[in-house]
Amino acid sequence: MTAITLDRPAPALGGFTLTYLRLELVRKIRNPRALFFTVAFPVLMFFIVGYQMLDIPLTGTPVASGGVSVAAYIMVSMAMYGAMMSATQTGASVAAERAQGWTRQLRLTPLNPVVNVAVKTLAGMAFGLVAIIATYVAAMFSGVELSATQWIVSGLAAWLLAGAVFTTLGLMVGYMVPGENVAQITSLVVVLLSFLGGLFFPLSNMPDFLQTIGRLTPVYGIGELARSPLTGEAFDLGALVNAVVWLAVFVAGTVFFFRRDTRRS
Amino acid sequence: MTPSIPLPAAIDVRGVTRSFGSVHAVRGVDLTVRPGEIVAFLGPNGAGKTTTIDMILGLTTPSAGTISVFGHSPRGAVARGLVSAVLQSGGLLKDITVRETVELTASLFAERRPVDEALERAGIGHLSNRRVGLCSGGEQQRLRFAMALVSDPALLILDEPTTGMDVEARRSFWGAIRADAARGRTVMFATHYLDEADEYADRIVLMSQGQIVADGSTAEIKNLVSGRIVQLTLPKADLAALASIPGVDSVEAAGDRVTIHTRDSDELARHLLTSTEAKDLEIIAQNLESVFLALTADRAPSVTTPSQGALR
Structure with a gap:
């Protein structure tokens, strides 16, 4: 047998490996409940809510004359909902694995804690993209018509905005609340925020006071931005401010609670 | 490395203290472990063993004092795969298989042994496709052992490694450790079981109330207590x-x-x-137990009576 060597390098990239990323994806595929809520649910909701709106125009231009339908609006919203759910689970899984002691086990390896979160974020983003593509493909086959630019820009915007704002929301809650039940709490929060932020119903259909509250919630800003390619009109500046402010709040919260957490150990 | 350069100590702990608020878990520990030694770390619950081990692994930082592992900081030694551990507190992912767990661990190190070799040496080669959540406590402990072996560490730290194992499992676990130590690996293990210390260690370090109260070869300690x-x-x-x-x-x-x-x-x-x-x-x-009890009871009047070879 060979002697044990003492002269060894530390791994590059803080321990980032494709093996870990692959296993994170495998774990998600093995979790049917999470798979349902991130990928199947948005598709199903599009068929239930969006399909019947195929002929209802979103703007002044009738669908028959090349106008965009309300179904497309529902499509972007539902796709975004899937991406948000997937992103939020990243944070919840960090919290659950900390509660199980897995994070502590990982600290016996060269893996940098930030790289650990990055790997989980990438896996969460990959499933968010799957949710968006699944919903878009279902909508396309149902008869939603958009220009190539509208498809791509709204899809990318929904994916990246939901990923940025809701991964950080999930991480913040994950580091703030220890335990294995964070997934349930955050899922409920996402559903509530989605209602308030006009993801399931347009804000304009709500009572005035709910509209005011809705405009201040984190789903409103990113939702407006992602759907803006559909109408062809410039998006509301308030939506951009909303998205930037919430992202800043969640990033700051994540850093704060992450530091508190690492100090405690 | 040329022979003229002295090897750094496997573990070098100097003047280390660790307090958690008003609790002084470790109150000034000096300890040097030479490469190749097998050291048993004994002491009653709350003696500061686990805190000391956590500091050697860089999981906790000392309030005062310094620690080096093969000349590196504890985190530096972990990053290079020089030290690994089987801890009581380490959790596992229940939704992946035994083999996937070791594959993942192996992938994180720059240098590693083949996954199958680690599984075989830990005695769980036949379980490689089982989901971790379906493994018994003893099997999970062997999985942690396989994870610790796959980086081929120069220092292996085991905190109560056989807790929850039956007699047969304990025997085969120690058989694996002993075969492994024959390659010159340094091993430090904390245990409640005096017979384990007696049978498998070259050296016994006894800790009580946050300090080391006895430190010697197994023969010396036996002399002291016989x-x-x-x-x-x-x-x-x-x-x-x-x-x-x-x-x-x-x-x-x-x-x-x-x-x-x-x-x-x-x-x-x-x-x-x-x-x-x-x-x-x-x-x-007198026996080993009564002397250890006496040594620790001087400082801790509330030590409970040992039973069946266990010092608690």
């Missing part, structure tokens, strides 16, 4: 003369009652009864 206590009543005893009798380690007197620790109680009793006025002579047997 003696007996002789008590007798002897007015105006010449303590210095008694202490000079061959085999006597210590002599204490309380009034007329004298307590002598000796390694040769027969010779001492013969001398006392024939050449002195000693009366009411009693010979009290």
